[in-house]
Amino acid sequence: MRVQKWILFFSVLLSVLLPFLPLVLWSTSERWFYPGLLPQSFGLRAWTYVFGTAGDQIVTGLSSSFSLALVTTIVSLILGIPAGRALGLYDFPGKKMVSLLLILPIIVPPLSVSMGLHFWFIQLRLAETFVGVVLIHLTVCLPYTIFVIWGVFTDYNPDFEEQAQSLGASPAKIIVQVMLPMILPGITVAALFSFLLSWSQYLSTLIIGGGKLLTLPILLFSLMDSGDRPVAAAVSLVFILPAFLALMGSAYNLGRSGLQGVR
Amino acid sequence: MTGSSLHSTAIDAGTGRKTSLLQLSGLLGPALATVLVLFGGGLALGLLQALGYLPATGLASIGLQHFTRVLQDPDFSKSLFLTLYIAATSTLIAAVISIFLALSLMRWAADSRTVHFILQIPLTVPHLVIAISVTLLLAPAGMLSRLLSSVAIIQTPAEFPLLVNDGWGIGILTVYIWKEIPFITFMLLSVLKNMGTELLEAGATLNASRLQRFSHIILPVIAPSLGAACLIVFAFTFGAFEVPYLLGRTYPLALPVWAYKNYSDIDLLARPEGIAIGLIIAAIVIIAIFLSQIVLHFGRKRGLTI
Amino acid sequence: MQLKKRPLFLYVLLLVLSFTLPVPGSAAAKKEVLSWDEAVKMSRGQTVDWYMWGGSPAVNRYVNGYLAPELKKKYGIHLRQVPVKDIAEVVSKLIVEKQAGKDSDGSVDLMWINGENFRTCKQHDLLYGPFADKLPNQQFVDWSKPTVKNDFGTPVDGMESPWGSAQMVMIYDTARTPQPPKSISALIAWIKANPGRFTYPAPPDFTGSVLVRHFFYHAAGTVDTWQGEYSAAELTKAADATYTLLNDLKSSLWRNGDTYPESPVKMNTLFADGQIDFSFSYHQGEASRNILDGLFPETVRTYVFDEGTITNTHFVAIPYNAKDTAAAMVVANFLLSPAAQLEKAVPEVWGDFPEISPHKLPVPWQEKFTGLPKGKATLSDAELQAHQLPEPPSTILIELEKGWVDHVLKNR
Structure with a gap:
């Protein structure tokens, strides 16, 4: 058993970490011609570029990606927690249809929706604005949030709330002191979920944001074409870091249940 | 739908709880309105444009001409086939590996937080980044080729098989499989954990073979989650743009890439065609989900497990 | 099967939306082109969003590392590079904006363009101008050169301002x-x-x-x-x-x-x-x-x-609905200044060939241009010009x- 465990452990470790190897090597290479297995010389040209010349853009990209993801997540939670509660707790006529409608955007690609909305977003002066891009990210993030929270509420026992109510707690107090603590792990998952989805959106941001909302994916895509592999690798690493930190932060909170359902 | 199959027990059994319509609409109203306006509106307005409607021209020129042009294009069947192939293959391979992985994890490393943590890493890595990394690994002069060359298996990059921008979409599949395995695995683990080991132990005492245990005990338990996860993965890979754009061949193009290419063309007529392709993608995904639901439904009726 | 009911939702939504959407105005009257003095006066404090192909770190370095700080210092203009994969995407965006009636406050102030994209812009009236002849640094450009007068056979007519010259x-x-x-x-x-x-x-x-x-x-x-x-x-x-x-x-x-x-x-x-x-x-x-x-x-x-x-020649152009036209003109002019063109030509920076003709420059500048070291692999001007x-x-x-x-x- 022990041997099998270690085999499992190392094969998972290797396949997960392998893709990071070329990124790290390329980003620190100065000269690396074929067929050298390792760079002929190492250097920090790419990192100087990322933090020097392109520093402003990277910071802009980081902050706009971050604030977009944050706002989208918050709005998704505000709208998604009540909806998930309704779906998870109650029976009502037409429930199947309502849930279908709320969940359908998960499977329909954002590209179809963004292209349809673009023209009208321009007319409503929403195109190329922060709000416009938040709205298009919402079509992706909100359904996932509802999906996760719905699952949380199927195991939720509202009797505690009634007890609290009978003890004289106000509705606000019930939400903050009874409901939220009980569903907190679920909320963390949903929030991470939504954050990562927004964080990695490319095409919908490009269509609605028109390139003006310079998120990290947009920046990386424009650099990708450069064939400057050291720079592309360095920016890729910058792109992974915040989400990775978020994972580290939440790992403790979530324990072993992990990020199930996040893609 | 994916939701309904995952949470199907809740719906089918019913929670029994009822509440007032007023409270329900208070809870559901805002989310429902948002989804209706943004998502429903997006598709509907897209449809209008794909039918040829523009405020400048009005409804006068409405018709199916853009759809027919797309569907009659000889490239359409090629692109459709390529996209279906990518989505189906990556879903299938990822699902099979995930089942093995989930079962092994349950058996050997159920309590290992480290393994769980490592497995979560791919979830946080955007497809774009992993596409770049796969290029650096698998391209004709990538690290794998350099490795083979350093041990003298190949002499020049030309001898290395084309694994990126290739006809079989190997690079694209690699990215998707790497990204989606953890997703499916965690979906499976969450049900397997609830199942506990009692059932399996019962099976073992009844002298059930490994295969029997799998098909009669495990599969029925994980089927709904597996189905839902696969549907989500299939739908995502069918409609995603970045990976086939970066790692695909010059021709034929995956449907989403073709859609965006037309959408952003400076030729005015190409744009409604791009939107039409986008809607066709949406329609295909929705139809695929429906078909799978019907199959599952009949399967369940006849007492089959999957 | 519940899906069958969905189209109804959509029809209702469509109906509501079609009433609330603003009707795009008819083609806006052509904007008066600013004079140079007005442009300089109005440009201070404006932000120029320059949409350009962002695939070259060398170009990005020149734009963000040299142009942006210089423009800030000299004119108080904030230059912001907006990197895109292909400028055609921006042109297509402008076409959609025109259809949607967004005739002002557009986000693109300046774009790096030439060839078929320029022709498309001109055909669809997507450009502001003619502005190129208003720029003082035009005096250094040799307008008799066929590649400057015509951009891939399309007459330039002052609707774009030259920036650099390219030769395969x-x-x-x-x-x-x-x-x-x-x-x-x-x-x-x-x-x-x-x-x-x-x-x-x-x-x-x-x-x-x-x-x-x-x-x-x-x-x-x-x-x-x-x-x-x-x-x-x-x-x-x-x-x-x-x-x-x-x-x-x-x-x-x-x-x-x-x-x-x-x-x-x-x-x-x-x-x-x-x-x-x-x-x-x-x-x-x-x-x-x-x-x-x-x-x-x-x-x-x-x-x-x-x-x-x-x-051929690559140019910069200003879209018809640009927000900060004045500052965009000042940027276009600065791009043609001897100092900016010289910096652009330095191999360590970008190594792009100047668009201004050295013989039109004052003698000290001429010397600087001729004295500029070429990169190791770059051909001489004479060699290039003899094979165009x-x-x-x-x-x-x-x-x-x-x-x-x-x-x-x-x-x-």
Whole structure:
């Protein structure tokens, strides 16, 4: 058993970490011609570029990606927690249809929706604005949030709330002191979920944001074409870091249940 | 739908709880309105444009001409086939590996937080980044080729098989499989954990073979989650743009890439065609989900497990 | 089956939306073009969003590391680079904005453009101007040069302002190919003799497209015909000959022509990795730049064909609905200043060739330009100027790009 465990452990470790190897090597290479297995010389040209010349853009990209993801997540939670509660707790006529409608955007690609909305977003002066891009990210993030929270509420026992109510707690107090603590792990998952989805959106941001909302994916895509592999690798690493930190932060909170359902 | 199959027990059994319509609409109203306006509106307005409607021209020129042009294009069947192939293959391979992985994890490393943590890493890595990394690994002069060359298996990059921008979409599949395995695995683990080991132990005492245990005990338990996860993965890979754009061949193009290419063309007529392709993608995904639901439904009726 | 009810929702939604949406105004009256003095006065404190291809760290370095701080210091203008994959996306965006009636407050203030994208913009009235003749630094530009007066056969008419000049150069490694083929016919023979060692970016990529035009000139046997009047039959004949030629070469290309690099930089990567023996570029100084960055080996050099290589000019233009037109004009003018053009030409910075004519400059500046060190792999001005071919009109360019996709890529 022990041997099998270690085999499992190392094969998972290797396949997960392998893709990071070329990124790290390329980003620190100065000269690396074929067929050298390792760079002929190492250097920090790419990192100087990322933090020097392109520093402003990277910071802009980081902050706009971050604030977009944050706002989208918050709005998704505000709208998604009540909806998930309704779906998870109650029976009502037409429930199947309502849930279908709320969940359908998960499977329909954002590209179809963004292209349809673009023209009208321009007319409503929403195109190329922060709000416009938040709205298009919402079509992706909100359904996932509802999906996760719905699952949380199927195991939720509202009797505690009634007890609290009978003890004289106000509705606000019930939400903050009874409901939220009980569903907190679920909320963390949903929030991470939504954050990562927004964080990695490319095409919908490009269509609605028109390139003006310079998120990290947009920046990386424009650099990708450069064939400057050291720079592309360095920016890729910058792109992974915040989400990775978020994972580290939440790992403790979530324990072993992990990020199930996040893609 | 994916939701309904995952949470199907809740719906089918019913929670029994009822509440007032007023409270329900208070809870559901805002989310429902948002989804209706943004998502429903997006598709509907897209449809209008794909039918040829523009405020400048009005409804006068409405018709199916853009759809027919797309569907009659000889490239359409090629692109459709390529996209279906990518989505189906990556879903299938990822699902099979995930089942093995989930079962092994349950058996050997159920309590290992480290393994769980490592497995979560791919979830946080955007497809774009992993596409770049796969290029650096698998391209004709990538690290794998350099490795083979350093041990003298190949002499020049030309001898290395084309694994990126290739006809079989190997690079694209690699990215998707790497990204989606953890997703499916965690979906499976969450049900397997609830199942506990009692059932399996019962099976073992009844002298059930490994295969029997799998098909009669495990599969029925994980089927709904597996189905839902696969549907989500299939739908995502069918409609995603970045990976086939970066790692695909010059021709034929995956449907989403073709859609965006037309959408952003400076030729005015190409744009409604791009939107039409986008809607066709949406329609295909929705139809695929429906078909799978019907199959599952009949399967369940006849007492089959999957 | 519940889905059946959904269309009803959509109809209702559509109805509501169609009432609430603003009706786009009819084509807005053409804006008055600012005078230079007005532009300078109004520009202070404005932000210029400059949409440009963002794929070159060298260009990005010049824009963000030199232009932005200089403009801030000299004019109080905030220059913001908006990197895009392809400027055609921006043009397409402007077309949609025009249809949607967004005639002011547009987000694009300046764009890096030429060729077919410029023609499309002009055709659809997407540009602000004429503004180029209002810029004082125009005096340094030689407007009699055909590539400045006409952009791929489209008269410039002051609707865009020149920024730099480009000439296609072949890139090779002297260590690998000591005797490169110095003409298109020699190149064709070389490709056939060395299968799998040559490729080109798939048109409509800009650089792949220029190679196809060289083959077109070769197949047609004439360059001058396309500068004047020509018949449709002549064009079809020459274009078909081009496709036949390229199809014929396909099996000798890298990976048997099954796939093509999608951009010149991807081609550079293949070249640097030793997969192919030639690259080519629209930037005369790019090879030197890449040697400095360690992307190319030291032994890389460039050359031009004996019959010449295609030359063109790249420009900047201001969209009709730009928000900060005044500052955009000041930026366009600063781009043509001797100081900015000199900095742009420094091999360590970008190495792009100046668009202003040295003989129109004051003597001290002339000396600075002539004294500028060239990169290791960059050809001399004399060598380049002696081997220049004009671009065909952009209608031919579009015809060839579309034809390439249909006849060469898809083999119909």
